[in-house]
Amino acid sequence: MNQVKTAELEERIYQDYATVAGIIVLKNGQLQYENYFNSCTKNSRIHIYSVTKSILSILIGIAMDKGYLKSCNQKVLDFFPDYTVKRKENAIQNITLGNLLTMTAPYKYKYFVPYIKYFKSSDSVRFTLDLLGGKRQIGKFRYTPVIGPDILSGILTRAAGRTVLDFASEYLFSPLGITVEKSIVFQSKEEQIAFNSSKEISGWVSDPAGVNTGGWGLTMAPSDMAKIGQLYLDGGVWNGRQILPSEWIKESTEVQSKWRNLSYGYLWWIIDEKEHAYAALGDGGNVIYVNERKNLVAAVTSLFAPRAKDRIALIREHIEPMFENG
Known part of the structure; x- marks a missing residue:
């Protein structure tokens, strides 16, 4: 990439995407662009928010491949025989792993998610199970950014007999050379706020019961995220080793559910069906x-800011065209 194009891209970032922490672009498996902003470096670890969901989707696919889970049709409550349904409901009894993966599970709350109670809960899985179901229709898309994916994390924890972080470290992170140092349990609201703005914490948030968060709470560097993207681009193979079944990648990045003009797979957003372009998207501009x-991967980390400008537009309109002939 020539210096003029580089300068134009970075001027665009400074003007319109001021919270970007780091960007890596791979084309045909080769590094094409790497840069860091806002005093960040290649070693900076940023909270990637809902990108965590797509990592969890990978882990569910690995767990199915290794026999810890059987299929997306398994009922959620089958994994929690000790859970007592508070009142007789058909909905919660029929919700499957697939419904959680495609955001087509109903919940009892209408509009206002009980975030404060959630963050104060000592058992996020049980807290979320209490909200699962209700009178709404199974199969209708309802995006749950925080509350919801923890149930999948709890299922994986029970099925594999270890924490999600330990499972990920063995089967995904270590093979790819990704380091996530520890589980993190917040002792106060102030610790959580500090975590969200940190550039140096390597870890995955956990509730006091030992279940890592499913929808947020993981920190990564752009290089870690680029490896995940390249793993998907290469059909689940890394250094000659099949980490994840290619069938799971295909299935999880095809349209499984829809909301208006947005398409969703298994905790991945579908960006362009014709080009088979898809993304893990996290609040604040993490992608x-x-x-x-186009055989291209782009990884972007960003420091949190509310209503961050769409990074997909940055990638599609300003980054991809720079490598059309590569």
Whole structure:
């Protein structure tokens, strides 16, 4: 990439995407662009928010491949025989792993998510199970950014007999050379606020019961995220080793549910069906973007700011065109 194009891209970032922490672009498996902003470096670890969901999707696929889980059709309550349904309901009894993966599970709250109670809960899985179900229809898309994916994390914890972080470290992070140092349990609101703005914490948030968060709470560097993207682009193979079944990648990045003009797979957003482009998207502007047709991966970490400008627009309109002929 020539210096003029580089300068134009970085001027665009400074003007319109001022919270970007780091960007890595891979084309045909080769590094094309890497840069860091806002006093960040290649060693900075940023809270990637809902990108965590897509990492969890990978882990569910690995767990199915290794026999810890059987299929997306398994009922959620089958994994929690000790859980007592508070009142007789058909909905919660019929919700499956697939419903959680595709955001098509109903919940009892209407509009206002009980975040404060959630963050104060000592058992996020049980707290979320109490909200699962209700009178709404199973199969209708309802995005749950925080409350919801923890149930999948709890299922994986029970099925594998270890924490999600330990499972990920063995089967995903270590093979890819990704380091996530520890589980993190917040002792106060102030600790959580500090975590969200930190550039140096390596870890995955956990509730006091030992279950890592499913929808947020993981920190990564752009290089870690780029590896995840390249793993998907290469059909689940890393250094000649099949880490994840290619069938799971195909299934999880195809349209499984829809909301208005947005398409969703298994905790991945579908960006362009024709080019088979899809992304893991996290609040504040954190992205793993994969375009299979163009053989391109872009990873973006960002410091949190509310209502961050769409990073997919940055990638599609300003980064991808720079590598059309690569």
